[in-house]
Amino acid sequence: MTTAPDDARRDALLHQAIRELVECMDDTLPGTFEITKEGIVHDMRAPAGPHELTTLRVRKRLEKVMPDELVAHTGTPDVENQAEGILRHPDVMVIAEADMEVEGSFDPRALVAAIEVVSRSNPDNDWVSKMRDYPLLGVPVYVIFDPRTGSGAVFTDIHPTPSGPRYATRKEFVYGEDVTIGEWTIATQDLPRYA
Template sequence: MTSPAEPPGNGVRSYRDLRDDVIRIRENVPGKLEISNGVIVHDPAAPNGLHELTAARISRRLEKVMPEGLLAHTGTAPDVEDVLQGVLRHPDVTVIAEADMAADGPLDPRALIAAIEVVSRSNPGNDWVGKIRDYPLLGVPVYAIFDLRTGSGAVLSDIRPTPSGPRYAMRKDFVYGEDVTIAEWTIPTGGLPRYS
């Protein structure tokens, strides 16, 4: 669900105002708050056990095959932010070098190796539409989606310019049980949970 922000008298709110609102209300609002396309995006359901278990398993499987010095981070902080694009996102799994993670404050999206999302049951369009638009705009080279509703997903890569902005030119779909390659590393998808 995308919740439009309350505009001031001229109908336009600045990104900084939206970001201040997200920071101010984040601890008191259940679910996930992000900013995209001039609005606060609210996924009202707090991540459930299956969602978190999927993110943890993906993270562990990646860290087993990635070289030392890289992380497949899950957790509540930090956000990925591009002030000029007006986008604040928080991937379920962030693949990044440890050195780039050591920065104070939000992560520079251009430092990400990959962003991985586990599709929310309450707001699947956020992962399948909004983030497919935002992550190439931010310069994130690889975006992987795991959908617990269908037991399938996709890995998007190869950012190309288009008249409507940067878009991923390559998409590789997969079903649970197949191996999937995210950036340079291949992991199994067997044993990942599904929503009932």
């Protein structure tokens, strides 16, 4: 189905209005805000504890084994595809340092991998919503670490489906096993769990 120019313009204006609303809320309300096809996702996760420690340890372990031109980035900005109306903020983004030299949001197609640590307050955001959005954005590798269960999964091989692009390959792991993310293998021992 092709989108008429007026529809595309309306969608772009709507996305921009939602984006401006999210930016206003980011400064005043706790948690993080992202934009999906369904609307705004508000994750109330606490900024400390097992979630942040998992993010830190995964980032440090990846940076030890990746080439110097790649980073495991945990800051801002977000990744955004305005045409799809999606703005996401991965917990860890594997990206070339050169691809970070942009104004505004990162191009999601520049990511080597997006890594999420499941939030205790909104696990479906990582397991359902981002599972749909990341292949649509063209992110080739999506990894989930789940401190609720001490397990996770690596998703790769984007392929077309009637519902849109999806990952064809899912490799599950449990904490304590090594996990391969792209071309790099890291340990998952000593990753914290939610109490």
